[in-house]
Amino acid sequence: MxxxxxxxxxxxxxxxxxxxRLLAQELNLPFKDSDxxxxxxxxxxxxxIFDVEGEEGFRNRETSALEALxxxxxxxxxxxxxxxxxxxxxTLLAARGIVVYLATSxxxxxxxxxxxxxxxxxxxxxxAAVLQKLLDIRDPLYRxxxxxxxETDNRNPKAVAIDIAALLANK
Ligand SMILES: Nc1ncnc2c1ncn2[C@@H]1O[C@H](COP(=O)(O)OP(=O)(O)O)[C@@H](O)[C@H]1O
Ligand SMILES: O=C(O)C1=C[C@@H](OP(=O)(O)O)[C@@H](O)[C@H](O)C1
Ligand SMILES: [Mg+2]
Numbered sequence: 001m002x003x004x005x006x007x008x009x010x011x012x013x014x015x016x017x018x019x020x021r022l023l024a025q026e027l028n029l030p031f032k033d034s035d036x037x038x039x040x041x042x043x044x045x046x047x048x049i050f051d052v053e054g055e056e057g058f059r060n061r062e063t064s065a066l067e068a069l070x071x072x073x074x075x076x077x078x079x080x081x082x083x084x085x086x087x088x089x090x091t092l093l094a095a096r097g098i099v100v101y102l103a104t105s106x107x108x109x110x111x112x113x114x115x116x117x118x119x120x121x122x123x124x125x126x127x128a129a130v131l132q133k134l135l136d137i138r139d140p141l142y143r144x145x146x147x148x149x150x151e152t153d154n155r156n157p158k159a160v161a162i163d164i165a166a167l168l169a170n171k
Contacts (some may be wrong), residue, residue, distance in 0.1 A: 004029060004074035005097030006168065009142050011135055012081040012119055013112035014102035015152050015160065020078035022161035027168070033078040037065045050120040063089055070096040081134070082121075084141040094145040098171065100164055101146035103139075106131045108153050 006023065008016040017033050024031035038061045039045050049058045062083055069077055070092050077097070083089050093099050104112075109131045113122055121130060143149065148167055152160055 005070070006076045006164075007070075007093050007097045007099045008076070008078050008102060009084060009093065009099055009146065010081065010102035010152075011104055011109050011131065011138065012122065013109035013131075014081070014104040015112070015157055016078040016081075016102060018157045019102065019152070019161050019164070020076050022158055023164055024076040026161050026165040027076060030075045031078070032069055032072075032075050034062060034065050034069060034083065035078075035080050037069060038062060038080075041065060046118060047120050055121075059086060062086075066092055081138070084138055084145065090141065090145050098147050098168065099145045100167075101142040101149045102152050102160070103142075103149050104152045106135060109135075 004027075006027070006029070008020045008023075010016055017035075020033065021031045035046060038049070038058070041064075042049060042061060044052075046058065049061065053061075059082070062080060063086060066079070066083065066089055069075070079093070083093070106128060110128045113119060113127065117123065121134070124130065148164070150160060150164055150167075
């Protein structure tokens with residue numbers, strides 16, 4: 001595999017962070033997560049950023065973090081689910097690495113995010129409706145930049161990571 005920057009994109013609960021860490025092990029590459037990078041740079045967690053700076057403030061920080069991370073060398077980068085909302089982010093992702101879209105049903109997204117209170121966009125009475133609305137908007141954006149689309153429903157994270165490593169080995 002020539003290009004050694006792998007960007008995982010997909011909705012909340014797709015497994016970008018979980019599978020990204022496992023994939024980095026498979027590929028013997030460093031693992032990075034744009035949400036963690038944002039929190040480290042800010043010195044505050046994502047709910048605080050959304051609270052104080054709004055989603056716009058978070059998106060500005062997300063683009064800055066992506067700009068910096070995507071210039072570094074080899075890595076597996078787990079992105080946040082909304083990173084594709086800005087065209088400049090999509091351009092960076094498509095130009096600077098291999099993009100893998102973790103396709104996941106809304107049902108699985110809901111199940112996998114139901115216990116986690118750290119996703120501000122889901123702290124309401126109908127997270128399934130929010131996730132469906134976001135997927136309707138974002139699925140075409142994920143697919144537009146994806147080099148590979150990998151289904152994750154009813155598959156364990158390790159098996160998905162091994163599959164992606166095999167796909168990349170043949171690139
Ligand atoms: N393929 C999968 N099958 C079952 N559970 C999963 C799968 N992928 C991720 N999870 C679980 O779903 C939750 C959200 O995963 P996470 O990696 O944080 O997703 P993302 O970073 O895409 O929002 C975690 O508890 C994780 O263990
Ligand atoms: O889909 C989104 O807009 C978001 C997804 C989150 O990351 P994960 O996809 O890793 O949960 C995080 O960036 C923030 O809560 C916003
Ligand atoms: Mg994540």
